[in-house]
Amino acid sequence: MTENNSTASHISYLEETGGRSGIFKWILSTDHKRIGLLYLYSIATFFIVGAALGVMMRLELMNPGQQFVKPSTYNSLFTLHGVIMIFLFIIPGIPAVFGNFMLPILIGAKDVAFPRVNLLSWYLYVIGAIFALSTLVFGNGPADTGWTFYAPYSVNTETNVSMSVMAAFVLGFSSILTGLNFIVTIHRMRAPGMTWFKMPLFAWSLYATAWIQLLATPVIGITLLMIFAERLLGVGLFDPSLGGDPILYQHMFWIYSHPAVYVMVLPAMGVISEVVSTFSQRKIYGYKAIAYSSLAIAFIGYFVWGHHMFTSGMSGPARIIFSILTFLVAIPSAVKVFNWIATLYGGSINVKAPLLYALGFIFLFMIGGLTGLILGALATDVHLHDTVFVVGHFHYVMFGGTGFAFMAAIHYWFPKMYGINYNMKRATSAFWTIFFGFNVMYFPMMVVGVMGMPRRYFDYLPEFHIPNFISTIGSWILSVGLLMMIGNLIAAFRKRKKAVDNPWNGKTLEWSVNTPPTLLNFDEIPTITKGPYEYHEQ
Amino acid sequence: MFSQASNFVEGVDKAFLIISGISLVFLIGITFAMILFVVKFNKKRNPVAKNVKESRSLEIVWTVIPTLLVLVMFYYGWAGYAPMRDFPDDAIQVKATGRMWSWSFEYENGKISPTLIVPIDKAVTLNLYSPDVLHSLYIPAFRIKEDLVPGINNKMWFEAGILGEYDILCAEYCGERHSYMLSKVEVLTQEEYDAWYYKVDDNTNAAEAGLKILQVNGCVACHSLDGTRLVGPSFKGLWYSTKTVTTGVVSRQVTADEEYIKESIYNPSKDMVDTYPKVMISYKESINEEQLKQINAYLKSIEK
Amino acid sequence: MSKEPHTNHIVSFSNQLKVWIALLLLTWLTVTIAYIDFGNLTLSIALLIAVVKSTIVLAYFMHLKFDSKILTVFLILVIVIFAVFIGLTFFDYALR
């Protein structure tokens, strides 16, 4: 791979062992790119595990009545599915993999500000993951509370909730350190001339995300610590029989977990901005509007947590305030969508897999966002809260949104990261299978939710059968699509078709460095004079 | 155009239609534009990208219009919701208890029923009570839902408009048999309702009365009557059977006699049969000594 | 690199001692006042003194007064967000 560049002396980060061999050149490396790949492999593994659990749940729900697992097993299944997908896949997902890999290159730096802290955060991630999975073996089985760990059930149940909340606690710490690292990196390590408004939008979105990670995560940390103490020492902070208030737990939980939704989706929006611009060969439309809307979403995201609690017994005025704030947070997201569409206008659009995933993102995220409006309105939320509709909405935003952005990102940056190309035709057909399967799987959930089927149901009334059945079929199609995609990417390593430095004719800095990048990314730190998307200068 | 099953259906469904209508227009419009641009400005047709000038006014327009639209949506959401919180004074008061994993409804005259029985066109307020964990009383046909939070006195109300039976479901995850925590609302005419409400229960047959107590207290949600194993041991064949229980850490043999059954109801986690989960709460508040006797009579009647 | 939040400002010994004495005086004040009954204001006064004390610690001991302003801006952001947490939660509890 060294000789694919004009200067043969460039040694890519993949060949740079740092004097270590075997696995040590990975798990002891503080190179942000290797750490990004460490995250990629671990996150992909947990995604597959989580998806398998999801498929099992769909199998159980295919027909009414008990299919193949016990109710208690099913309850552990959806809890584990939630914990894995939320804490091990979607929250770290894009920032830890692509943020780590690309952020320093995008702003013209050699590495993040604290490389060793960066490696530490990966270790914390692994420890958290081990905690989460150890519940399969230790204690009375995995938690059966749902990923929300609502008190007082989470305090009373006999399953191993303590270990699961400790897992989430450690993972929160990992997330905080990543965010901290990114903020300092962006403040201190930008190349000369790389002013704030010359930064690519992905960097902007990571910056906004990092602030949420930093300032929201400690709240869940302390909340879960309280649950832990309550279970271990019987101190009763949320247990009503000891004077506590379960609704306060919900406040605390959502003070973190709503902003966390933006931790999941903001970096995804950053990826989409990059991909849409590159594949339209156009300067992104409304650069500043998108940059500011990232910050706006991050900030208003702290104000809306109460919309998860409209039926919890919260005071009437609080419900109204939270509803109206929820509608306001929709606006910056809408502005982003309009800007992406406007970027396509007049472009020279190269329809390749990354763009397909990005357009898929826009479509599915819109459905997710618009169904979010239905849930944000008080009257309709009373009906739909805690039904399968919410599950459908959530998966449209998180899987259709962030999941698709993740796949867009991997297809976009794969040649740069590994210096090899994947098969574009297969990537395209995998996309269509995933897109089709996704809608077959999740749209019926909206329907059955409107019909009134509550979520977290092991069994259901006969009238809910048909949508559930279709949804299960969809889960198979989706699984096939995902396997096609993963298989195609793995096959690229066998074929080893060399990639050029700038396959998509992108203008951001990562396309100007070697493929794959060298250890220090740049021979010499560049001096930046142009904006990130200057396609129209000639 | 809207169902009249309850007085809230119209407000909720109207909000739903308006919000999803506006949303659909946007979804279709944007998707159409997206596809159109991808086709029209395809690399093959348009090899060189145009440098489109950004328009400040366009940015303002597409910020302001969604803002106005979401405020409209908020308004309809609020309008459909406000009456739900506007409790009438003359409503029938019912205490709705949700526990792992059954419902019961207690009326002002002390009558208790496992289903919710209400007269048509009459306001009913449900005072929600949970002795254990969170539940949520959900009647999809009426478009209403409110959580039962232990320690907090939530309530909800409605006025049913069509005779018939509707599902009650638990919408807040509450453990193993969450999805089986079901009941019904029965909407009756005023006459039928009165007849039911004022009917004095015949308690001459102790065993029958015992069965009724087991039903209204939701015992049968976990303890089957036919020998099937649910969450707890079945009632069938329980009477004077021998059980191995663990008290603290000590294991011992007991006979399921009157004393043991009383202890199991009042202080369930003390002597546990090992193979069952420790989930039952004490029923000391809701089952008195007299009722215990009736329960015993019933258990005796299904001895074998 | 961009602007330096790190300064080599030296706070003199005598100033440090003054700050220390001020903090001790405020501690004495807060304890003394606690025994006077101001009704509902008692807690507010105690918190007000705590805010003054912490501002002094932040400004002098933690050098915020001499460091780059960006740190102060961030700190204010953190306080605002924390105030949002408290404020919106009180919207629920105070109005139930």
Added chain:
Amino acid sequence: MSSSISNSAITAVHQVDEHRDDGASKLGMWLFLFTELILFGGLFLVYSIYRLMNPEAFAAGSSHLDVSIGAINTIVLITSSATVAISITAIQLKRKKLAINLLLVTILAAAIFMVNKYFEWGHKFELGLFPGGDAFNVLEGGEKLFYVLYYFMTGLHGLHVIIGAALIGWVAWEVKVGKQTHDNFAFLENAGLYWHLVDLIWIFLFPLMYLIA
């Protein structure tokens, strides 16, 4: 900043830049302190809500705490904060010996604080005022919450005191062996920031726990 990746076999282009950026480490430290503030902030949120719901019970609970121990501990912590701050002045003025002594005084203060805490908690435990204890079990809900929060908040704070003291000890050693000098004292400064945070939190804990009776 690429830390210590060794790459002897490689061309000069890959030579690691041993650039030191004290500003970055200070910013990083502050960001970390923000997370600590929010962490305790969550507890203060719980405290304020439960106090709003049970004002009398909280006052009653508070009246059983010993104000003099709280006040002494406040003075101890403020003094230790001052000694850390002064030690930075000392090292800037190249008075190494003084800096080390001041840091040792800080650690001593931390020890005094923890000993006080030990007696305070120990006394409560003797009275059975701990979750599950006899005197605790007969309390009404609100007062139970007060004690639980008291243990939880002061306990977590105590943990921070221990960590902070360990950190100060490490710094003192670095000063002694000459790793922290008058023009390179970022670690001392950051450890000091952490210690001031411990003080800062106590400044709020003290009135909220001891003085609201």
